[in-house]
Amino acid sequence: MSDRELQELxxxxxxxxxxxxxxxxxxxxxxxxxxxRRGRRLAMVSAAGAAGAGFASAxxxxxxxxxxxxxxxxxxxxxxxxxxxxxxxxxxxxxAAATLAIAFAATAFILQSDI
Amino acid sequence: xxxxxxxxxxxxxxxxxxxxxxxxxxxxQAGLRAFLRxxxxxxAYADDLAQETLIKAxxxxxxxxxxxxxxxxxxxxxxxxxxxxxxxxxxDGRLAEALAADDRDGSRAGEAASGLSLDLQRALARxxxxxxxxxxxxxxxxxxxxxxxxxxGAPLGSVKTYVARxxxxxRAMLNFEAPPAxxxxxxxxxxxxxxx
Numbered sequence: 669m670s671d672r673e674l675q676e677l678x679x680x681x682x683x684x685x686x687x688x689x690x691x692x693x694x695x696x697x698x699x700x701x702x703x704x705r706r707g708r709r710l711a712m713v714s715a716a717g718a719a720g721a722g723f724a725s726a727x728x729x730x731x732x733x734x735x736x737x738x739x740x741x742x743x744x745x746x747x748x749x750x751x752x753x754x755x756x757x758x759x760x761x762x763x764a765a766a767t768l769a770i771a772f773a774a775t776a777f778i779l780q781s782d783i
Numbered sequence: 784x785x786x787x788x789x790x791x792x793x794x795x796x797x798x799x800x801x802x803x804x805x806x807x808x809x810x811x812q813a814g815l816r817a818f819l820r821x822x823x824x825x826x827a828y829a830d831d832l833a834q835e836t837l838i839k840a841x842x843x844x845x846x847x848x849x850x851x852x853x854x855x856x857x858x859x860x861x862x863x864x865x866x867x868x869x870x871x872x873x874x875d876g877r878l879a880e881a882l883a884a885d886d887r888d889g890s891r892a893g894e895a896a897s898g899l900s901l902d903l904q905r906a907l908a909r910x911x912x913x914x915x916x917x918x919x920x921x922x923x924x925x926x927x928x929x930x931x932x933x934x935x936g937a938p939l940g941s942v943k944t945y946v947a948r949x950x951x952x953x954r955a956m957l958n959f960e961a962p963p964a965x966x967x968x969x970x971x972x973x974x975x976x977x978x979x
Contacts, residue, residue, distance in 0.1 A: 669954050669957055669958050671950055674922065674950055674953055674954060674957070675922040675923075677903060677957075678903070678918065678919065678922045678923035679922065679923050679925070681900055681903055681904075681923065682814070682817050682818070682919065682923035682924060684900075685816075685817035685820065686813040686814050686817045687813070689812070689813040689816050689817055690813040694812055694813075694816065694830065694833075694834075695805070695808050695809045695812050697834075698808055698812065698834050698837050698838070699801075699805050699808060701834070701838070702801075702804075702837075702838060702841055703801075705838070
């Protein structure tokens with residue numbers, strides 16, 4: 669038996685197995701599982717995100733107070749940010765809102781990535 | 784016009800296009816399962832490995848760099864899954880048991896296209912795993928030696944050696960030939976006759 673004959677034998681054998689497996693619904697099963705996993709993950713991350721957002725919102729006033737307590741540092745930051753037009757009439761609320769926005773953005777980043 | 788694997792991978796990566804990945808699954812699942820069925824103790828376990836491979840490929844497709852073909856990358860995941868599964872389940876040797884069981888119930892004999900196909904399965908089962916994998920990837924699945932090396936995570940030279948050695952053993956087992964002199968210690972002629 670030559671290498672070529674052996675190769676043909678192996679090729680035909682694998683091709684025969686492959687043909688039998690091509691349309692037995694395995695692809696659909698795997699894709700369904702992938703979809704279900706993604707759905708579960710989205711639900712989990714969404715629930716965690718919602719809980720985190722709720723918690724963060726509840727901390728908004730407290731966070732504003734913390735920024736106010738760190739007044740010297742915040743003032744320095746605001747002075748530095750002034751040329752960029754980032755000064756605001758209510759800087760502490762703005763900083764607290766920015767902190768929450770970063771948290772939301774991080775959640776959104778995780779959400780958009782796949783399983 | 785058929786869209787290439789690489790283009791589908793790009794679509795799956797950039798647009799997180801599930802349709803593109805679904806097409807990759809449809810293209811490769813049968814070949815992957817046929818390959819894994821030559822190693823796993825039973826077909827159901829081979830399908831589990833294939834499923835886990837495809838799920839891992841889906842999760843890791845963003846990291847696919849394109850240095851190798853998608854197929855060899857996919858088979859590399861499958862090969863790792865198989866080896867890890869073997870370590871976990873200590874499945875070594877179960878294929879031989881499964882084939883022995885087949886002799887009793889004839890279940891696989893019914894699936895085989897001919898007596899030669901059954902002999903082929905038995906001869907394949909007697910090869911070392913890496914030899915069997917290299918032979919199947921290169922001679923049955925049509926991969927280049929380089930692709931097979933990627934899939935098996937082995938050096939190119941080793942893969943060439945595995946393929947050459949496996950061909951020699953297969954020829955001997957299927958032809959009743961004595962093995963080449965340098966492989967004579969790998970198996971005895973009695974084994975060859977037992978295969979038949």
